[in-house]
Amino acid sequence: LDTVLAANMILNMDLSTFLLLPVHLLVWLYSVVSFLPWYFLTGAQEKKALAKRMKAKSIKGQAEGPYRSLDHFDSLARVDFPGKDTLDKLFDHAVQRFGKAQCLGTRTVLSEENETQPSGKVFKKVLILGDYKWVTYEELDIEVNLFGSGLAAVGQQPKNTIAIFCETRAEWMITAQSCFRRNFPLVTFYATLGEDAVAFGLNECEVTHLVTSVVLLETKLKSILPQIPKLRHIIYVDNKSISTAGYPETVQIHSMQYIKELGAKPENCEQIVRPIPSDLAVIMYTSGSTGRPKGVIIIHSNLISGMTGQCERIPDLGPKDTYIAYLPLAHVLELTAEISCVTYGCKIGYSSPQTLSDQSTKIKKGSKGDCSELRPTLMAAVPEIMDRINKNVMSKVQEMNCVQRTLFKLAYDYKLEQIKQGYDAPLCNLLFKKVRALLGGNVRMMLSGGAPLSPATQRFMNICFCCPVGQGYGLTETCGAGTITEVADYSTGRVGAPLICCEVKLRDWVEGGYTKLDKPHPRGEILIGGPNVALGYYRNESSNSGDFFLDENGQRWFCTGDVGEMHPDGCLQIVDRKKDLVKLQAGEYVSLGKVESALKNCALIDNICAYANSDQNYVISFVVPNQKKLTALANQKSIKGTWEEICTHPFMEVEVLREIKEVATSIKLQRFEIPVKVHLSPEPWTPETGLVTDAFKLKRKELKNHYLHDIERMYGRK
Template sequence: MSVKMDLSFFLLLPVHILVWLYSVLSFLPWYFLTGAQEKKALAKRIKAKSTTGRPDGPYRSVDRFDSLAQVDFPGKDTLDKLFDHAVEHFSHADCLGTRQVLSEENETQPNGKVFKKLILGDYNWMSYQEMDVVVSQFGSGLAALGQQPKNTIAIFCETRAEWMITAQSCFRRNFPLVTFYATLGEEAVAYGLNETSVTHLVTSVELLENKLKSVLPQIPNLKHIIYVDQKAVNTAAYPAGIQIHSMRAVQELGAKPENMSREIVRPSPSDLAVIMYTSGSTGRPKGVMIIHRNLIAGMTGQCERIPGLGPRDTYIAYLPLAHVLEMTAEISCVTYGCRIGYSSPQTLSDQSTKIKRGSRGDCSMLRPTLMAAVPEIMDRINKNVMSKVQEMSCVQRALFKLAYNYKLEQIKRGYDAPLCNVVFKKVRALLGGNVRMMLSGGAPLSSATQRFMNICFCCPVGQGYGLTETCGAGTITEVADYSTGRVGAPLICCEIKLRDWAEGGYTKHDKPHPRGEVLIGGPNVTMGYYRSEGSNSEDFFVDENGQRWFCTGDVGEVHSDGCLQIVDRKKDLVKLQAGEYVSLGKVESVLKNCSLIDNICAYANSDQNYVISFVVPNQKKLTALANQKGIKGTWEEICHHPVMEMEVLREIKEVATSIKLQRFEIPVKVHLSPEPWTPETGLVTDAFKLKRKELKNHYLNDIERMYGRK
């Protein structure tokens, strides 16, 4: 092994010398021609300050210190006005794009399993003007079917162009839109539809037949179901009191002169725009009430952190549109004249599960400039790429590591290494090769993964922090900020302050920076939960100036430049039998760095003195390790083998010790799950946040075994 390493070093010695010469000769011209000095000054500047001078805040962006921003375009204070503005300015430009499905084929995998694969064609585009016509006709058709202004209408559908068309139709006619994740269970959807007294529902054929059909008798108010697909549905199989329509038929109904001539009741800024049901990490889903003014303010803050947003951008849409991050991102893109190409996690890249081998994934076809991602997806990309690096030849691997480490050092200093980007060209091509900025939200992004995306995809990663209750707006890191582990300064639409949490040991007097529960205030803070007065009084309040605030339950630390770092979560804190407090979220974020782990849930009982964990292992790495140990069998048998549990525990202890977790924070026992946790399993939310209650119930027998009760 050492001979191979020596050989690779001597083979790469000319490369080392070349890189050194390149650095010496090119640094000064690059430094001045690219404005590196200005970028570094932006990175180091004060980004937010306390308006009171107190360490607990409130903190506001220095770019909008005197008053909070409420609108981006003067006079455009409702969502329908934003869309009208976009149609007026970008009428003939491409707006929404969908790929043709040319055929479906069955592909047999090496293990004998058969997967359905898609052969996809080019993107077909709808212009802003064409979308405007469809929005008018569909909205008119809904009105002809009896939908009334200010009466709720629901959408339960996958991320696709028809979702956005439906939303814009509802915004224009003041139909408050009730949204549900496509992965939400049928009982939860029925609960939400009944709670909001919905009479009209827009969905897809797949969700209608596989999820809704069985619970329709439980939803007495529902009268009309509109499916968005170009398919036929056997309407005889549904309850007699419910009419089933295709989206095209409703659009044709709306296009009739007598329906198009009906008066349109437009919304006001204080009218309800959306009731967004969160999949929630605990209990029943809650509907967050969002008025037009809230969304306009939130998007104003978000867009200010995306430099150059405009008609030259292409956004790839694949996250759930029922998530506030994706919905506001897409509405913002439409407002600024961008193209939106629709995708899914199963067709995103050439290697995605539904793409036939040798075919091109959506990123390769679309070549997006902007994309949003949750940390779970970025972690997966990171581990897949690094796994492929390990399969390279010794010289290739050494060259990759040389370029990676060199660029890492440059980025840490606030610079770049354009020469190294040639090495990462193939990695960058996984996402089309054209991405200029990525936005991460939904959960904390690890520093290692953020640096990986910076280096290999050659673009900044804006880490954001916000909640459904704040329209997804709170903080976003600036493009010039090359630090990691932080979520940036408050957006120009809101402010943040810290509230002491004595039980967790966090106060505004902590050194070196003040810490406490994060409260977000501003015009982007929503109106509370639908029919949930108890939660509203507990989580929302209005201060003496009439400003609404939301209590996030997250614990933050405000750095000296005004940027926020999320350090804990109140609900994740468990007190062990001996009195030590363990932050489960902190333990999980550290241990996700283990190479053998794809996902982890830490668990502790207050009547026990140690932490345990459930782990979804990395199948490739654990299988390879099992082969080294002479352990044979199916994937399930490998996961349940006690030797493999001990190997995962050994790596957990190594990583935990290197990152200096306290002894009582390190899991003592582990259960390996052969099944991954996806939103479909109900064990994680659509943003891949852990559902602790569901995970506890799912692994109850294993908990009892690991705590010695069985």
């Protein structure tokens, strides 16, 4: 009977499955033969024990906390290196330890060309990028000294603010280290921040000196300079000359090279005024998802303690590591990551989202992207970028022939099962070599922050890039520090235990239905306390009184507005956001963030914003569709036209809604949470459009204003 059944099974198999039988047999044999030696030789048992261990617990034994890491339970960590309690001391320490080692690297643009797209739009693409050119720690120290002396020579005073409005590049870090050394508090702005927001921040901080790039000077700053009466000096970082025609006479414009030449003159080598831990280091303007930007007041000791906590979660951080820097340096995640890398002797290679990989928009086909050239070992990314990588790779998989696709799925599913159990699949890793090559093939750890990372995307990165993804949770107001998952933790959907520099507690939010008595785990608004918590918002007492407070022990706390759930092992999971909660007409509460996170799993969707009016009884949505998938669907339905015409075709809205409902039903969203109507946007949402922040968080107010006509249409008013 068994023989007959087996014969019937073989007869019913398609050819590809039949051909893969030897592969299945080989994998099974490999697992049997190699598992025990691998298990004991790689320390798998110890790693699994680390993953399962208790990581944090309540210091008072109460469900709401405060929860503190068991690795530093008796007190909160404030410094990583004894006595190095300011940012300038950390840098001096790094120069002494790693003087002749490479520190900052930049690729030179050898040539450019314009490329016209089928739509007629012209994009400037980099034709050829050169090799990375490196500055050593000792050379960087000299640059920092010269630039700091030059700034002092043109009137910059200790404890007076100086602003930087510039893209991520080596000159940004040179400026920052120069300011930290001479106690010039640094005011930071995202390069994509709007002109009005930049003018507001510069005036609020009464800035007299500003460091920027030629592009930002000519495209954004020039028009608003008359609105900034106290600004006297602008320093541009590019190695070129520009015309000063059309600029206010009250403003002097200098090149960075000129300022360094000033700093080299003997008469300008005056005594340096060094900071103390309580001195102001940075006023960091957040792009914010609502309203005017807020300047977060961060002192030296805040950043030092925050980085102490972060670095403890990155095993073996040191001179063997290479970090690729492309996220905005005006974001606390990138700033603390780069300062930490410098502190530990890592190399930092600069990049941009447009030149990151061989397939990036500004890399000419056939040329090497920055990852291929640099081969980084460490990388930070926001979930939006990881989601894009996931969808692009899976789209390529669908284009493979049947056998290749089946092999990929076999390896993917096998490794997925191994990872879920806390193991690895070294043989399968060979099949993912080409995928790993997208990021240089050498990444040993990725850090995700800025927004929740979906479990599916986290697993994809674990499997295809063969490295752990440390998902972190923190805010500008906590210097980016809060929680980070440990490398050994193979769970998904969580952001890890509190770092050794801070503690976390939960506060009941009864209106939202979250309390410390919830089962199976306590839930509530997340509060973060510790020496990493900033002093507040610059000249914004109303927000300070509501968002920051001191406890009975004098410790500062920040009320995040995020809702968390604390697991028994002391790890946190983000489950909601207070500001994302909308009450519908019938009384149901809808978490817009929860809906968006769930529906991003829809193959037709690249990005989505859920929206609801309290005087309506249903949710609507704006969607940036996946161009490749939607175009293929349009071709199947014989719908022709430009990309814009496809997106505005009523039938395509119906199809996207149908898939949204299928996905929503499969993941058990409530009926009232599922969008009833949809608008398809042909233009992606980028920081440049002003519809998302630099961390790709949705700007709900701007999105509402942008799609006001469509909101009225979908709610039946037009």
